[in-house]
Amino acid sequence: MEKKVLWINPVTTDLFDATFKSEFEKVKQPDTIIDVVSLSPAPGPTHLEYNCYEVMVMPEILRLVKKAEDEKYDAAIIGCFYDPILRAAREVTRKTIVTAPAEASLHIAATLGESISIIVGRRKWIPEMKENVHKYGFGEKLASFKSLDMGVHDFQRDHAETMRRIKQAVREAKEKDGANVIILGCTIEFGFYREVQEEMEIPVIDASLAPLKYAEFLVEINKKFGWGHSKLDGYQSPPDEELKAWQLF
Amino acid sequence: MEKKVLWINPVTTDLFDATFKSEFEKVKQPDTIIDVVSLSPAPGPTHLEYNCYEVMVMPEILRLVKKAEDEKYDAAIIGCFYDPILRAAREVTRKTIVTAPAEASLHIAATLGESISIIVGRRKWIPEMKENVHKYGFGEKLASFKSLDMGVHDFQRDHAETMRRIKQAVREAKEKDGANVIILGCTIEFGFYREVQEEMEIPVIDASLAPLKYAEFLVEINKKFGWGHSKLDGYQSPPDEELKAWQLF
Amino acid sequence: MEKKVLWINPVTTDLFDATFKSEFEKVKQPDTIIDVVSLSPAPGPTHLEYNCYEVMVMPEILRLVKKAEDEKYDAAIIGCFYDPILRAAREVTRKTIVTAPAEASLHIAATLGESISIIVGRRKWIPEMKENVHKYGFGEKLASFKSLDMGVHDFQRDHAETMRRIKQAVREAKEKDGANVIILGCTIEFGFYREVQEEMEIPVIDASLAPLKYAEFLVEINKKFGWGHSKLDGYQSPPDEELKAWQLF
Amino acid sequence: MEKKVLWINPVTTDLFDATFKSEFEKVKQPDTIIDVVSLSPAPGPTHLEYNCYEVMVMPEILRLVKKAEDEKYDAAIIGCFYDPILRAAREVTRKTIVTAPAEASLHIAATLGESISIIVGRRKWIPEMKENVHKYGFGEKLASFKSLDMGVHDFQRDHAETMRRIKQAVREAKEKDGANVIILGCTIEFGFYREVQEEMEIPVIDASLAPLKYAEFLVEINKKFGWGHSKLDGYQSPPDEELKAWQLF
Amino acid sequence: MEKKVLWINPVTTDLFDATFKSEFEKVKQPDTIIDVVSLSPAPGPTHLEYNCYEVMVMPEILRLVKKAEDEKYDAAIIGCFYDPILRAAREVTRKTIVTAPAEASLHIAATLGESISIIVGRRKWIPEMKENVHKYGFGEKLASFKSLDMGVHDFQRDHAETMRRIKQAVREAKEKDGANVIILGCTIEFGFYREVQEEMEIPVIDASLAPLKYAEFLVEINKKFGWGHSKLDGYQSPPDEELKAWQLF
Amino acid sequence: MEKKVLWINPVTTDLFDATFKSEFEKVKQPDTIIDVVSLSPAPGPTHLEYNCYEVMVMPEILRLVKKAEDEKYDAAIIGCFYDPILRAAREVTRKTIVTAPAEASLHIAATLGESISIIVGRRKWIPEMKENVHKYGFGEKLASFKSLDMGVHDFQRDHAETMRRIKQAVREAKEKDGANVIILGCTIEFGFYREVQEEMEIPVIDASLAPLKYAEFLVEINKKFGWGHSKLDGYQSPPDEELKAWQLF
Structure with missing residues (x-):
């Protein structure tokens, strides 16, 4: 079963992208496609040790998650152990699974x-x-x-x-x-x-291998059984009209 | 004791600014200065019912909090009952108190x-x-x-x-x-x-009157006794060099 | 990656074995081998609604788990939503993963x-x-x-x-x-x-599909990363001498 | 806004009354009236390190709280870090706020x-x-x-x-x-x-400055917004007839 | 084993004393001596529905517990389902067991x-x-x-x-x-x-039979095994000098 | 009141039976009958440090509890500090009290x-x-x-x-x-x-004296007041037909 997974390094440096990519290639399931992206290289945080650094890059992380869904990724992993914006990311996706370290x-x-x-x-x-x-x-x-x-x-x-x-x-x-x-x-x-x-x-x-495998697992049960993030309450998606009117993405 | 307090309506509309301002004027302490701001009127969320809306305006809220400290506000109130970015706001301020509804x-x-x-x-x-x-x-x-x-x-x-x-x-x-x-x-x-x-x-x-009064209270004990957000762990401020190098504010 | 998984129906009837087997075959990963066993058909519980029924079949469940390890199963699933003997099963296996619904x-x-x-x-x-x-x-x-x-x-x-x-x-x-x-x-x-x-x-x-997939997931991280049940405290294995002397298996 | 606050030193010595009074005068809000009382100097506990000492002076503390309300105090503070009789004190007052260290x-x-x-x-x-x-x-x-x-x-x-x-x-x-x-x-x-x-x-x-300021805060929101101790359940006041018939105060 | 138990009806009426006494006589162990007392009939609470009523009779309850120890009761039961002054009562007794409904x-x-x-x-x-x-x-x-x-x-x-x-x-x-x-x-x-x-x-x-039996049980393990309320921390007894100097009892 | 109590040493050795019996005789209530049994001396665990050892002897413990009820024991104590099969034991008994260390x-x-x-x-x-x-x-x-x-x-x-x-x-x-x-x-x-x-x-x-006394206490309130393990939910007894059909005992 093909599983298209996006790892987001939520920092403005691609310093670790290649390493992560190559490590993930070694351990992923055969039919998993794993891509690694980081944030735009504009001046910005190269690590997220402070919550205020997280906040400043949150919109870009969210846009990447949204884009991941548009590009048919089955899962997006927000690659920081603070698990930033997990709730928001699960709101904006309707199908794509989101997890974190x-x-x-x-x-x-x-x-x-x-x-x-x-x-x-x-x-x-x-x-x-x-x-x-x-x-x-x-x-x-x-x-x-x-x-x-x-x-x-x-x-x-x-x-x-x-x-x-x-x-x-x-x-x-x-x-x-x-x-x-x-x-x-x-x-x-x-x-x-x-x-x-x-x-x-x-x-x-x-903390990087665990979410990759957890993502593959979640994608598999999503594709097989339709088990995805509940859209009833906390992960409910916003109405399209508002998203459009407010040009959030 | 003068208390300079900023209420941030974290939405891209000034629809409620005047009302809040006038309500707050009626109930504030005599020497409290209360200002109300909202976010820039660019297209954007006019409410924050979805966490993804919060995320998209978080950096601007954080910048407003930072600016509040630069402009010598004693307290900033982030005016949404989700209490967005309370941790980040307490990191970026060194003296200004931050609270929320x-x-x-x-x-x-x-x-x-x-x-x-x-x-x-x-x-x-x-x-x-x-x-x-x-x-x-x-x-x-x-x-x-x-x-x-x-x-x-x-x-x-x-x-x-x-x-x-x-x-x-x-x-x-x-x-x-x-x-x-x-x-x-x-x-x-x-x-x-x-x-x-x-x-x-x-x-x-x-939920709007409560944080105004709580802010006045926190400012008072801050000015009288030096009791402010602990800078030891979770609200520790980031190093200035990173803030500058990354042009976060 | 081959994953050899044993589903144990902890009841003295094979009534559901074929159904489970055929359902599992439809949803398992391609290289997973899934077997389904139930307990010996001696008179005994055909369901485990009472904890005392569980107790009476626990030794046989445990022996099946032990046998599963001897027969090189990578995982054993104890197929009852009470999750009986999870701790004991993780003690007697040294490598095989054990999970439950x-x-x-x-x-x-x-x-x-x-x-x-x-x-x-x-x-x-x-x-x-x-x-x-x-x-x-x-x-x-x-x-x-x-x-x-x-x-x-x-x-x-x-x-x-x-x-x-x-x-x-x-x-x-x-x-x-x-x-x-x-x-x-x-x-x-x-x-x-x-x-x-x-x-x-x-x-x-x-509750039957979930543990199958969770077992595949746990086996995968076990084989790839060596992540298995901790042998330090609660899941520590008993000494071989005692097992032999007491002829428990 | 005038705030009339009574600090009760729940010990049978006025040893600390003057010190507390003078310390409080330095930090209180301008229009706060702060009085400090202690218990009658009959032989009795000069500290409350033991719960049994607390118990022996509880009725007198309660009478002082009741008297505080009769004398139009807006708040009474029971000045011991064990926070003795907070519930009873909130029962006997109908309007006066009660807090503790x-x-x-x-x-x-x-x-x-x-x-x-x-x-x-x-x-x-x-x-x-x-x-x-x-x-x-x-x-x-x-x-x-x-x-x-x-x-x-x-x-x-x-x-x-x-x-x-x-x-x-x-x-x-x-x-x-x-x-x-x-x-x-x-x-x-x-x-x-x-x-x-x-x-x-x-x-x-x-622990003495904190409750003074908290009392001023609670009085302020009480006077401004009518927010006082809930009289619905745990802080419900006893019927006047019983209080009179039993001559409790 | 003789067990001398005192039931304290913590109200200023002996209305229920005889009934309790006769009910307890029916169910006590053969060698248990059970006495029932209530508070002095001065005007005062005939029930403790309000915590402030409890407070006003707490010193007298405590004196009765202390007296119970002086009179060699093995256990005292404070007969109200709010379990008033359990901690204080365990402080003032050195040997007598105290429990409550x-x-x-x-x-x-x-x-x-x-x-x-x-x-x-x-x-x-x-x-x-x-x-x-x-x-x-x-x-x-x-x-x-x-x-x-x-x-x-x-x-x-x-x-x-x-x-x-x-x-x-x-x-x-x-x-x-x-x-x-x-x-x-x-x-x-x-x-x-x-x-x-x-x-x-x-x-x-x-709620009256339960503490009688629990008291008999606690007395028995106290007499047999020396298991009584720990005198190390929360139930530590006050120094005799203070008790005397302050004439608390 | 006669209390017939069975202590079960859930190990396949009678090594400690006599000692327990003689210690219990010294401290039991006069009209308590205390018996001590251990499991059949077939090869098997002589201690239960591992949960898997517990599991292997659980059916025999349960049979002993059931037999205790048949033999009119008022209480059975399962003598291991892991408190094995407490739920199952309370299911299979309808009247006999079961407790553990x-x-x-x-x-x-x-x-x-x-x-x-x-x-x-x-x-x-x-x-x-x-x-x-x-x-x-x-x-x-x-x-x-x-x-x-x-x-x-x-x-x-x-x-x-x-x-x-x-x-x-x-x-x-x-x-x-x-x-x-x-x-x-x-x-x-x-x-x-x-x-x-x-x-x-x-x-x-x-840990051996405590459950003996607790058992005597529980038996006493059971006989006096009819207070026994609730048969409504978790300790509900299984239907006799199933017990018979499955020859569990």
Whole structure:
């Protein structure tokens, strides 16, 4: 079953586009078409550590989601662990599935273990992410957030150092906080999960691979069974007349 | 104590600006300066019933908040009961207080009663608002949401009909849902609270008056005691270099 | 990617095995091998409406799960909406993924909507199922349970009557309880979801199709990324010596 | 707008009355009249660290609240962080607003930050205070209680020592417990908040200043909008006949 | 094992003392000594429907509890379903066990069923009782409160009418609210439980019999195993010097 | 009142039967008849540290419970702190009361203190036990689980070492986790509670004595007042025809 999936890097740099694309190509299902886009390269945020950065790029993310539906993508993934504009994106699409890293990672983690630690870059990130953990229903399963004290653009700078810090955080999460499953809470923490997982014998969810697979899964049940985002209440689509009159897209 | 407060109508119409301004002038503290602005009249949403409408105007709201701080406003109120971009607004300001209708109304309601019903326009609004009720900590105190089956622009069209529906909803909230305090869950449901409150003998919180007063209160404790939004974690401000380099404002 | 999946009908009748098998064949991924087994036909429960019936067949279910691993199944699905022995099954397998209808349906429903109603056969079933809803983290998203007042073996007896009752229950769930996504809370409520979903415009999750697809998804991320049930705490496997000494399998 | 406010020191000593009065005079709104009273100097508790001490003075507190209404006070503040008899006080008043330190401090703290630590004198105080934190809805926002290991009458004995302990507790709250806003959980912990707040860069709520300002705020919305404690359920006033027949006041 | 138990009717009338005494004599364990006292007959509340009535008699209740310990009672029961001053009473006793109707009834109900309805006299009572239900940990098991629209002194006036209303309330609780166990939420609702229970086939907990038996149980484990109220934190006893200096008892 | 109670050691060894019997004889009520049985000595689990071990013996436990009712036992206690098959056991009995160690210990602990720590053998046990703590309603009162790093059969091997570890765990629970009441979370941790309790001045609940006394209590209210497990919903008994047809017992 063909699955056309768009990964949106919601930052104004294509720095990671090629890497994501090539990583996704390795792990996608054979008949999945995966594209990766980022925002227009006008001056703008190259990371979304602050919620105000998210806000400034939200309309462009939303336009990309809308465009994804116009271009017949079956799913769009908003590639930031804050899961920005998930509700709005599900409103503007009528058929295209939308998911995001925290949602996907948490659903997987809650199936694989019972006590989840999330390894983040900075303490600053925690309150917004914690809000999402509770919103999705996994507050009781949250063991801890652990901060690496690194920014988004630090993760890939010195791999050995990042690896060292991740392992230290995972060790504490396991031993002190009682975690039995780990989420790497940023899409740019890619490339680390497998070594940590194998060496420390604990499932480690990668925040970019998880939503890709969750998207394929959601597309499959959508195509097979017609199961899509409910259009009754919170994800109801706006009337076409307003969209047109207000030239939102 | 002078308090300079900006009310932001986050819609692309100035339809309600004068009314709000004149209503606020009647009830503000003597030394409060209250200004009301709305968004630029370019084609755009004249109401925010859909989260995707919110998203499209979020950057402009954020810029207005930032500008409010530059223009020495002590407080900015984001005048929509969805409380859009509260986190981002508190990040970009370093001193200016930011609040919004649902936050203000819920804190008041939870002090005045123990079981809250929120009267909304449409069922569509409920999930996003319910998320906020839980986020702010008042989930246990929520008796019900009641829908009037009216859009934002219907409330002021036929006052008698709106009043009739509000009273019917409040009656059910009191009798069936066990509510003992009511919030009118839209800033445009203005002008109704007093008659309903007196006739039905239940406190009825108006969603535009509540945040004005809450803002004055927050400004006062900010000026007197230095109590402002914590800059430690979730409301930490972004670094100036990034703001400049990315030309966000 | 080959995925070998075993569906266990945890009842002492093969009444539904062929039907399930043929339904699954229609919707499985091309390279999935799906087998359906039921328990030995000794006198014993032909449905599990009572927890004591579950208990009496639990050892045999567990042995089937263990055997599934020995026979290189990638996943085993315990086909009852009470999700019996999920913890024990995840202990005895070291590699094979185990899932079940309620877990799978709830994760899907919580992604598609925000307020879930579960349509059950009898009121008797509710407390045990409600326990699971809370255990999995979805208590806040539960709109209601609706009982059809039918036993497991009634659902397929008079399709028109079952359909009539389901539609009536879904109508109430939507209109009175505020549900925006539905789960048919028994694997034997099969064959109804699509008509209800299309006619009533609300996602309706079928409790046998959901776990099949969730199993395929879990197998895929297991094979690709090594993500399996955490062996650290609650799903830790027992020592081989004890298993042997006690001849449990 | 004139606001006549009564602060009740619910202890049988006027030791702190003058200090509170003079501190309040400095920070009150210009047209607020603030009076401070304590209980009759008969032998009795000079602090309320034990709930049984509270109980023994509760009737006198209640009589003072009732008298406050007779004397046209707009608000009464029950000056102990256990918030004693808030419900009873709201019953016996028909118009006068009643608030208390924990309620006021928590509403403010939850608006300013997202993770609250409360600095108390002794571990003994924690269970009763924790009950209130949950009752008011802020359980999810509670980072920790930190004990200074000091009694109520120790706080003002050796200011340097008290300050040292508070700073140590705040440091731990910030660094280990993830707090981003602090409440000093006793009205007699006065005089410390500002230095701690400025030096440690975290909002520090003073438990005597907070309820004064919250009372002014509540009086203002009461006078302007008629918003007072709901008389429908939990704060319903008793019938006059019973009050008279039983000579309660 | 001798168990000396004091039932305190916390009202200024001995109207119900003899009845309680004689009912308790019928059901107590053979070696239990049960005494019933009420408050001094000075003008004062003859019921505690309002929290302010409770407050006015709290010191006398506390003195009776203290006296009970002095007179070697093994347990004191504070006979009102609001469970007044449970914490204070556990502080002032060092050995004597203290319990109360709501605590006892809820622990029993939560063991016998999974969904509890509480039949109260008036809607006014609900918020304070609901607070206790949550405080004790049984919020998730609460099906509903049902009000009979009767005051405390109405229950025994017209038995047929009271019975009729109780049955109607229980019927609704069972059928509409999903209750499977009932508590009669006032000690003066005595004499009704058995007929309702047998006729309606649902356990019906009587709020005066439950705490008597719970007290016997707690005394037994106290005498046998030394298990009494923890003196570490919330129930820590005050220092004798203060009790003496302040002449509290 | 005669109370006939059966303690079921749900393991395939009678190793502890005599000890339990003799300990119970010392503390039971005079007219209580207490019998202790274990499972058939066929090869099988001699402890239930793994949920899969529980599952394999569940049918035999259930048969013993059913037999207990046939033999006119008033109560059956399933003697493992995981409280296995409580629901099923309450279904198959129509009159006999069923309880278990965690349920009994938690109800007692929540009455005696406000913050509970549970001392377990291994970290492995925690998730399943934590599920029960939340299910019973005591999640908010849980201070911590502390692991002794010992298996079930280690507790009685070297009493001094076990005692040393328990005291160390209790010390940490009190000082670091804020516990004010302790539960020894395994029936085989017998013989230690009194010394720990007296030396460390904190109530310490023994997981075998607690359910014996709770059973006597439940039997007493059952015989006196007819209060038994609700047969309406979750504990409804299965129809006799099915039990017979399927030869389950």
